[in-house]
Structures are given as C-alpha cells and as structure tokens.
Amino acid sequence: MIIPNPSPETALDRQCEQRSEAGYLAAVLGKASHRVVIFHRGKALMDGAALAYLDPAILPETLPAGTNLVYLGRVLAGQDHQLVEGTDIVLQVLPYDAEDLTWVPQEAAFAGYRDVAQGLNALDVEVFVEAQAVANWHGTHTHCPRCGCPTESMWSGWMRRCGQDGSEHFPRTDPAVIVAIVGGDDRILLANNFQWEGNRYSTVAGFVEAGESAERAAVREIAEEVGVQLHALSYVSSQAWPFPRSLMLGFMGYTNDTVPTPDNVEVRAARWFSRDELQAAVFSGEAVVSHRLSIARSLIEHWYGGRILEPGEES
Ligand SMILES: [Zn+2]
Structure with a gap:
C-alpha cells in the first residue's frame, strides 16, 4: 500500500x-x-x-x-x-x-x-x-x-x-489534472515532453478549463497530448503546486487503446512500460522518472505497487 x-x-x-x-x-x-x-x-x-x-x-x-x-x-x-x-x-x-x-x-x-x-x-x-x-x-x-x-x-x-x-x-488556485495512464494489459503509458531531456518519462498533465470538470479535463488532455481515449478514471491524491498557483489533481486513467499518438507540440514521445521494464529502464538510465516529492512519482508508484528504486539503490 x-x-x-x-x-x-x-x-x-x-x-x-x-x-x-x-x-x-x-x-x-x-x-x-x-x-x-x-x-x-x-x-x-x-x-x-x-x-x-x-x-x-x-x-x-x-x-x-x-x-x-x-x-x-x-x-x-x-x-x-x-x-x-x-x-x-x-x-x-x-x-x-x-x-x-x-x-x-x-x-x-x-x-x-x-x-x-x-x-x-x-x-x-x-x-x-x-x-x-x-x-x-x-x-x-x-x-x-x-x-x-x-x-x-x-x-x-x-x-x-x-x-x-x-x-x-481571495487567493486563487488553478486546478490542473495529472494522470497516470494504465492500459488494458496493466502497463503504464508515460510521456516524454519537449521541455525535458529525451530519456525523462512522466505522467501527462494539463489545466482544467473554465466550466469543465476535472474528469472531462483529464479525458480531453490525454486525448490531445498522447492520442488515447480514457474510459475510466479514479482519483488518487492532490498536490498544491504554487508555480504560480496550481492544484494538481492526481488520477489513474484507464484506456483500451494501445497505440499512442504524441501531439508533437508538448509531447515528443509516449511509451508503454511494464513494471519490470520500467524498473530496469530506470536502473540502466534509459528512463528517468520524476523525483520522489512529486505527485507524478507518487501516481507512477501507485500503479507500480511500491517504490521504484533509483540507480545505485539496487539491492
Ligand atoms: Zn475596485
């Protein structure tokens, strides 16, 4: 747990x-x-x-x-x-x-x-x-x-x-959704953003629009950025991220689609990982995942079922 x-x-x-x-x-x-x-x-x-x-x-x-x-x-x-x-x-x-x-x-x-x-x-x-x-x-x-x-x-x-x-x-907060995408075969779909190094993979996030629910924002953002359709969502946790004033609402999002289509605007690549593949890729440096204080990491580890170890933590 x-x-x-x-x-x-x-x-x-x-x-x-x-x-x-x-x-x-x-x-x-x-x-x-x-x-x-x-x-x-x-x-x-x-x-x-x-x-x-x-x-x-x-x-x-x-x-x-x-x-x-x-x-x-x-x-x-x-x-x-x-x-x-x-x-x-x-x-x-x-x-x-x-x-x-x-x-x-x-x-x-x-x-x-x-x-x-x-x-x-x-x-x-x-x-x-x-x-x-x-x-x-x-x-x-x-x-x-x-x-x-x-x-x-x-x-x-x-x-x-x-x-x-x-x-x-009063102080303002902008809601944003952040989603760990899980496929029908229980693999996770992580995205590489153009703003990052080529081997950094994480969850997909975006702002909730005016008059939009968090769930609809999640479905829309995931379709826009990685081209898969979510059929179910479950809320996990949130994190205040005041840069400048976001509240990140963290979800698991479930899809039956298997072929991602990165938008080529924000997302450069999207890649499926099984649990073993993700841990092996992190150990080898082929993939870097978000740091441990981030909600992105906690969502990925929520799917993983425990801590993902960093290089050097191999036991
Ligand atoms: Zn006034």
Missing part, C-alpha cells in the same frame, strides 16, 4: 476561522514566541538546508514599505521538526525592490522551492508551499481587477479589499 503523497496529515493549524478576526495578526506579532518566514522575489530565506524561522527580536523594527504580512499557522504536535508545538508562524513577503537586507543572518540565504525541496522536512514543505502560494497572490493582486485601484491586505493576509469599491479578493 502506497501512502498518497502528500499525506492528509498536517503539521500546521492555519486558524482559518480565527485569523480573519480584527486584531488577530497584531496579537500574534505581539508575542515574542512567534517565528517569521521571509520571502523575497519568490524565494524563501533558508537556514542551511531547512527553512529559516526567525526570532522576531533580530528583525528590523520598521518593515520596508509594501511588505505583506501573512499568518501561516500554528505548529501542531507529533511531528519531527525544529519548532515547538503551538508556535505561530508569520510570513513576511518583502517588496520586490527591497534592498536593505543587511539584517539577514550571515548563514542564511534565499532559495527557490525546487532547489531545496528534497532536503526539507514535512513542516518545512507545508510552510514553504503555503508561503509561496500566498506570496505569489499578494504580488499579483496589488490592484483591484474591477476598477484598478489599490487593494489593501486584510484578514491576517488572506483577503485583499479594494479601497475604492470595497470588493473582496
């Missing part, structure tokens, strides 16, 4: 009901025990291989104009990480043009999620992805889409209100 990635367990209580109360964020900021995660230009401040959770005492008293503060949540018990249960985490999203960062501890450096994800613990992954998503949203919703006037951050950073017409705006 494969545990879906990511697991439904959480390391953080987002305090969704409380955080919209007036004064909630100010009360958190008034407690010396809260910790601060810093984002700047789409990257998070790191402490070695882990996220930096800064003591507010070391931060400058005056924030750069245009800084957004967001309440991320309260640390729950029971997981192996660096923070004490009950610690409130606040995100500071520094403005793009913030320059005076001389207070940043010398051992700390800014890093992007893809570059550091493999070394993060479960709490860091959760905090980083949440911070990335809401930071992206603040960065692109400074003005009202109705009237163009500036919006103001409220509800501990989870809502922006237009100063002119009072319209309320």
Whole structure:
C-alpha cells in the first residue's frame, strides 16, 4: 500500500476561522514566541538546508514599505521538526525592490522551492508551499481587477479589499489534472515532453478549463497530448503546486487503446512500460522518472505497487 503523497496529515493549524478576526495578526506579532518566514522575489530565506524561522527580536523594527504580512499557522504536535508545538508562524513577503537586507543572518540565504525541496522536512514543505502560494497572490493582486485601484491586505493576509469599491479578493488556485495512464494489459503509458531531456518519462498533465470538470479535463488532455481515449478514471491524491498557483489533481486513467499518438507540440514521445521494464529502464538510465516529492512519482508508484528504486539503490 502506497501512502498518497502528500499525506492528509498536517503539521500546521492555519486558524482559518480565527485569523480573519480584527486584531488577530497584531496579537500574534505581539508575542515574542512567534517565528517569521521571509520571502523575497519568490524565494524563501533558508537556514542551511531547512527553512529559516526567525526570532522576531533580530528583525528590523520598521518593515520596508509594501511588505505583506501573512499568518501561516500554528505548529501542531507529533511531528519531527525544529519548532515547538503551538508556535505561530508569520510570513513576511518583502517588496520586490527591497534592498536593505543587511539584517539577514550571515548563514542564511534565499532559495527557490525546487532547489531545496528534497532536503526539507514535512513542516518545512507545508510552510514553504503555503508561503509561496500566498506570496505569489499578494504580488499579483496589488490592484483591484474591477476598477484598478489599490487593494489593501486584510484578514491576517488572506483577503485583499479594494479601497475604492470595497470588493473582496481571495487567493486563487488553478486546478490542473495529472494522470497516470494504465492500459488494458496493466502497463503504464508515460510521456516524454519537449521541455525535458529525451530519456525523462512522466505522467501527462494539463489545466482544467473554465466550466469543465476535472474528469472531462483529464479525458480531453490525454486525448490531445498522447492520442488515447480514457474510459475510466479514479482519483488518487492532490498536490498544491504554487508555480504560480496550481492544484494538481492526481488520477489513474484507464484506456483500451494501445497505440499512442504524441501531439508533437508538448509531447515528443509516449511509451508503454511494464513494471519490470520500467524498473530496469530506470536502473540502466534509459528512463528517468520524476523525483520522489512529486505527485507524478507518487501516481507512477501507485500503479507500480511500491517504490521504484533509483540507480545505485539496487539491492
Ligand atoms: Zn475596485
């Protein structure tokens, strides 16, 4: 049994009901025990291989104009990480043009999620992805889409209100489907995308269109990109992927078609693998599959029935 990635367990209580109360964020900021995660230009401040959770005492008293503060949540018990249960985490999203960062501890450096994800613990992954998503949203919703006037951050950073017409705006998420295609003979059909090296194989993904169900989007995308018709789907798990704001809905898709037709636009090649063939191809380097933190990998392993070993892990 494969545990879906990511697991439904959480390391953080987002305090969704409380955080919209007036004064909630100010009360958190008034407690010396809260910790601060810093984002700047789409990257998070790191402490070695882990996220930096800064003591507010070391931060400058005056924030750069245009800084957004967001309440991320309260640390729950029971997981192996660096923070004490009950610690409130606040995100500071520094403005793009913030320059005076001389207070940043010398051992700390800014890093992007893809570059550091493999070394993060479960709490860091959760905090980083949440911070990335809401930071992206603040960065692109400074003005009202109705009237163009500036919006103001409220509800501990989870809502922006237009100063002119009072319209309320919330963080957006774009649903996308990602599908592991299984044939009538139980082989998996993996695709090689033009954006990748020639030996990288993965699942097929695409955005859900306006007014379309996830299932219909999956059938449409698979037909478009690899030319096979799905006759059944089963939902497996999802993964937030805020680059810039996707939610990947992971499915197994079943087809009786046997001859794929890559679209030659996004997909260069599509290839069937049995379980033995896939593991052998990964060992030999003939095929590279998505890394272990990705939902693509967890879908492929859901079909495989266990971990696919990497070269060097042969036992
Ligand atoms: Zn407006």
